[in-house]
Amino acid sequence: MGENVVPKHCYPAAAAAAMEVTSVELGHTAASKCYDDDGRLKRTGTMWTASAHIITAVIGSGVLSLAWAIAQLGWVAGPTVMLLFSFVTYYTSALLADCYRSGDPCTGKRNYTYMDAVNANLSGIKVQICGFLQYANIVGVAIGYTIAASISMLAIKKANCFHVEGHGDPCSISSTPYMIIFGVAEIFFSQIPDFDQISWLSILAAVMSFTYSTIGLGLGIVQVVANKGVQGSLTGISIGAVTPIDKVWRSLQAFGDIAFAYSYSLILIEIQDTIRAPPPSESKVMRRATVVSVAVTTLFYMLCGCMGYAAFGDNAPGNLLTGFGFYEPFWLLDVANAAIVVHLVGAYQVYCQPLFAFVEKWAKQKWPKSKYITGEVDVPLSLSGSAGRCYKLNLFRLTWRTAFVVATTVISMLLPFFNDVVGLLGALGFWPLTVYFPVEMYIVQKKVPRWSTRWVCLQMLSLACLIITVASAAGSVAGIISDLKVYKPFVTTY
Template structure:
């Protein structure tokens, strides 16, 4: 059954599969497959071409997302002491567990062991049983949720461009209300087209563009925060964050918990780490070594940006830091620079949507092909000429299913357009199970760490502490969403 599933995935990816034995036999006869060994990896798939830099671009695209824009608000809830400390702790935990997860890409030998093509394959290889289904449900539900969150964030940035120009023309006192629905639909239409890119390793160029855009808007947010702090002639904020009195004690608790979720979401990339690692070319060096270096560089760079953007945003606005630094209109001028920053956010989210959605696309299509291998609608591809020498293989199933997926995420986004609360909930739900629990459990099995040994106890303590944080962040984010729903009218509320 497993072999059938892998062959189905290969067929879907237009990657003809040969076993290493078949390749060696054909080469020994000197037939038409002469030289095939140079074109295929040890698992019989087309050679992967990913490098340290492309892996880093994928990670940066996944990590430096819209979450960076909520960090000033998150630090405002926690204060100058707890805010940066929590951010550093999340970065350390994310990097450490990503190194554990990177070692799980191959079962056994890190250079020649059996490849695990995705997160679920790795869990199946090391843990098996019910945990595989549990992992799949959590991972793919989170990927779906991220697609919803990114649709919301993109529409907010597009609205911000419209409102920024309106404020410039009519003054800051004009409400300049606008609906997010048309912008979500525009974003969805673009994603319908891009979702037809067949495979994860074919979107490397989109990840590089998105990574450049993420640095662009993060840098603009940082620069505006510095300028605002200079204008204020000092840093705003306090050691403990927004004080009780300005908000109620209950609100202080809920907001602080939600801030944990926002920071967790800002470091969320473990759910696509194995898929990114599967794009890296074969050893030497091993894919795990390349992935660990890419993770280290990416997390150092993103943490530096996060600290600067979050802290400078808090320094500029103090307790009044907006939920979204570039769209909450803490800044009004220069309006054209805000427009550039928000346009960069939209372009970045276009790419990030695909980085998170492609693993889900691949899973559903692999499952469908395995379940109905003789269905023409699922397996048939139509060659569409793009140029005199290039053809695009159009799959009707891929066209229909992926388009339906984008439409569904768009409709849900229109129903729940709450940026901060949705971001916090997504970050909380995915952090412990995907970033901590499964990597720790697989590492314990892989290294055969004895139960109740010092290392085993330390790993379990780390996992337990992160579980407590996750539960608290979920409670805070749900409370925020409930509060928003009291005054929200679906498809009618404008900003």
């Protein structure tokens, strides 16, 4: 995450420094001035850097669907559900933070990733299930981001079309070409080897996320002023505007949209691994960072979601910015939608890098002597040829990552339904990755007695979230089925 910076006095040859990494004193492993107790470079992260990482990861394209979600639930249930999700996210994140070290919270063995934590505390089929869900969720996020990016590019095109041709022109456009454009960009950026080399892209994406979210909030306020009042109702979209069964499905789907907007458990352990060594323990620092980041995120979500509903009422769009996208000032909406596209290019890479690394590590272990898998070709990056900087091209990385991007792009073309896909992703990832595994690991880590009051309360929380997950997933699937009845792949225009 960029917190492991080499101090100036640690520049001597790595081989010599590595020999002085640790020493055993009083039965404990003592770190040197340059390295932590596990032999890795000193971590320098703080509560504030951890909070920044969480906020950057959480505030993404999911914020754009919150106005629609609140429109389905109304002024009472909408904000209430959002607050409940924020509390559950904070609580389970605090449980997960305690699983960063196995044993003693200050000197126990570190777990560097979410999967490492699951493997250290649980065993057998649970580890495999966690891995499948984690990587399946990454694939789903890649599809969702491709859809969201194409919608924003469509919004730019349509806003410019209406500005030039007037609102009498339908300006019908297919999303397929824009998904292909996004896919081509991702093929290029996916060749960046690993996390260490995409920090600049991640920072740019974070700036873009705040840019378009702030523009959306500002335009919502302007729209409320223009309407001379707040739109919406206490119970959300009314029966009559939609059928009773549609009201149920939409409300359930709204739960999934809100869950998606709060999802960051997949990278919590990785963020915690950037925090400097105790005292205080990393878990205490992470708990404080979680309080700050969830509070800031919830405030931001409340402002964007509620202001969007106040501006559009029951007609709140699935993507907040497309609600303004066909009106003036068209250039400001172009800036916001362009910011979304840039953000999603970076976010796609941040989320997919763990999957890329997993597959490539597995392939190298399976076929260690294969030149196709392990070999690299130096590609000059300057006109000076061999004297200039070179990019190390790996043929397996090139073909596998390209195939992955192509596959997710094709699936996105078949299912270009932003809200339904976001709701389904939120539902499928929320219970297992945000609630179930953190709860189960905490029970094992703290040796919570079965049928004790704490054990029963934790299991009731997990069960309640499971019910919400199943219900919201059903709502999203129903929405996708409904959309497929009128959608023709590669033909339908917007």
